[in-house]
Amino acid sequence: MPVTNRRWVLASRPDGKPSLDNFRLEDQELRDPGEHEVLVKGLYISVDPGMRSRLSGDSYAQALGIGETIEGAMIGTVKASNNERFKTGDLVMGGFGWQEYALSNGRGLAKLDASIFQPPLTVTAAIGVLGIPGLTAYFGLLDMAKPKEGETVLISSAAGPVGATAGQIARMKGCTVVGIAGSRDKCDYVTKELGFDRCFNYEEEKDLVAAIKQACPKGVDIYFDNVGGEMLDAAITNTNERARLIISGAVAEYNRPEPRGIRNTTRLITHRLRMEGLVVFDYFKQFPQAQAEMAGWIKSGKLKYTEDISEGIETTPEAFLGLFEGENHGRRLIKLG
Numbered sequence: 001m002p003v004t005n006r007r008w009v010l011a012s013r014p015d016g017k018p019s020l021d022n023f024r025l026e027d028q029e030l031r032d033p034g035e036h037e038v039l040v041k042g043l044y045i046s047v048d049p050g051m052r053s054r055l056s057g058d059s060y061a062q063a064l065g066i067g068e069t070i071e072g073a074m075i076g077t078v079k080a081s082n083n084e085r086f087k088t089g090d091l092v093m094g095g096f097g098w099q100e101y102a103l104s105n106g107r108g109l110a111k112l113d114a115s116i117f118q119p120p121l122t123v124t125a126a127i128g129v130l131g132i133p134g135l136t137a138y139f140g141l142l143d144m145a146k147p148k149e150g151e152t153v154l155i156s157s158a159a160g161p162v163g164a165t166a167g168q169i170a171r172m173k174g175c176t177v178v179g180i181a182g183s184r185d186k187c188d189y190v191t192k193e194l195g196f197d198r199c200f201n202y203e204e205e206k207d208l209v210a211a212i213k214q215a216c217p218k219g220v221d222i223y224f225d226n227v228g229g230e231m232l233d234a235a236i237t238n239t240n241e242r243a244r245l246i247i248s249g250a251v252a253e254y255n256r257p258e259p260r261g262i263r264n265t266t267r268l269i270t271h272r273l274r275m276e277g278l279v280v281f282d283y284f285k286q287f288p289q290a291q292a293e294m295a296g297w298i299k300s301g302k303l304k305y306t307e308d309i310s311e312g313i314e315t316t317p318e319a320f321l322g323l324f325e326g327e328n329h330g331r332r333l334i335k336l337g
């Protein structure tokens with residue numbers, strides 16, 4: 001039987017910081033699944049800071065068109081299937097965006113093994129710590145930065161899902177881990193609950209270079225950058241020789257019409273620094289191995305995660321906009337009705 005889907009589409013392109021007017025909630029009649037197709041009813045969807053670039057069209061991924069469904073990850077259950085790989089009731093995930101239902105031809109649709117998602121693992125971990133944010137931390141840190149015992153790892157947006165995961169993995173590798181976050185609560189969370197060695201609240205610091213110097217007295221060997229802008233520049237000024245700067249994201253830059261430049265480029269030469277951009281999908285084939293390892297860490301209590309879940313598809317754009325105000329405590333998801 002056809003269903004009425006509700007979905008958020010791009011109504012207009014943001015100029016700088018997005019606002020609610022840039023999004024429109026639409027009803028859409030979905031036909032029954034055709035040959036090889038599957039109808040998925042969403043349980044949870046994600047909001048992701050990196051999606052901001054797709055609204056304007058300056059990302060490595062193609063820009064969203066006006067009227068297109070806003071991008072995000074979805075966990076759902078199969079309501080009807082004409083695809084032999086899926087049956088009604090299967091728990092699945094895919095990149096179906098901000099909507100309540102999705103019709104899929106099976107490409108990009110993955111079945112979740114319910115036996116893995118047993119306490120302490122929640123099913124939502126599939127689009128959080130075991131999804132793109134956690135994998136970004138895993139590959140950015142382990143494959144690109146290659147941390148060595150005793151090194152100092154500095155992480156911006158430390159309490160977010162990427163930063164929190166990267167910090168805990170760095171601790172497992174015997175590094176000293178220093179976080180930067182936007183509130184005392186977030187700093188308490190990463191130090192007291194996640195085992196970071198230190199953290200400072202950048203909102204309370206006038207001089208970022210001095211704040212990093214004080215928090216990292218032996219200098220920075222790895223900077224895991226989720227923020228860009230001034231913080232990146234301040235981190236570069238505190239690097240040791242052969243430091244690795246892993247550019248995961250630039251959340252402080254996404255809403256700026258003009259990007260800010262890095263001033264301290266000379267240090268890249270004098271200190272033989274390596275700065276490298278990360279696109280987690282480059283590691284796609286290695287995702288299952290990383291997910292299995294991280295699931296093991298969660299089950300043994302070595303890796304913790306927090307989710308920040310709002311209810312109802314209506315809340316999605318506000319939840320997204322809040323990411324740029326530091327409102328989220330952990331991975332931000334929407335529970336669908």
Ligand SMILES: NC(=O)c1ccc[n+]([C@@H]2O[C@H](COP(=O)([O-])OP(=O)(O)OC[C@H]3O[C@@H](n4cnc5c(N)ncnc54)[C@H](OP(=O)(O)O)[C@@H]3O)[C@@H](O)[C@H]2O)c1
Nearest residue numbers: 050157160161162181182226249250251252278279280326
């Ligand atoms: N390269 C890849 O393949 C890839 C994949 C996934 C994600 N990413 C990137 O990884 C980064 C972290 O993503 P996430 O999902 O874990 O989200 P997240 O860190 O929770 O992002 C939201 C947080 O960013 C911080 N923030 C927002 N505006 C800021 C500003 N102007 N200056 C400093 N901090 C600001 C806020 O934390 P505070 O309260 O601490 O300020 C906010 O809570 C993002 O930049 C994202 O785009 C990259």
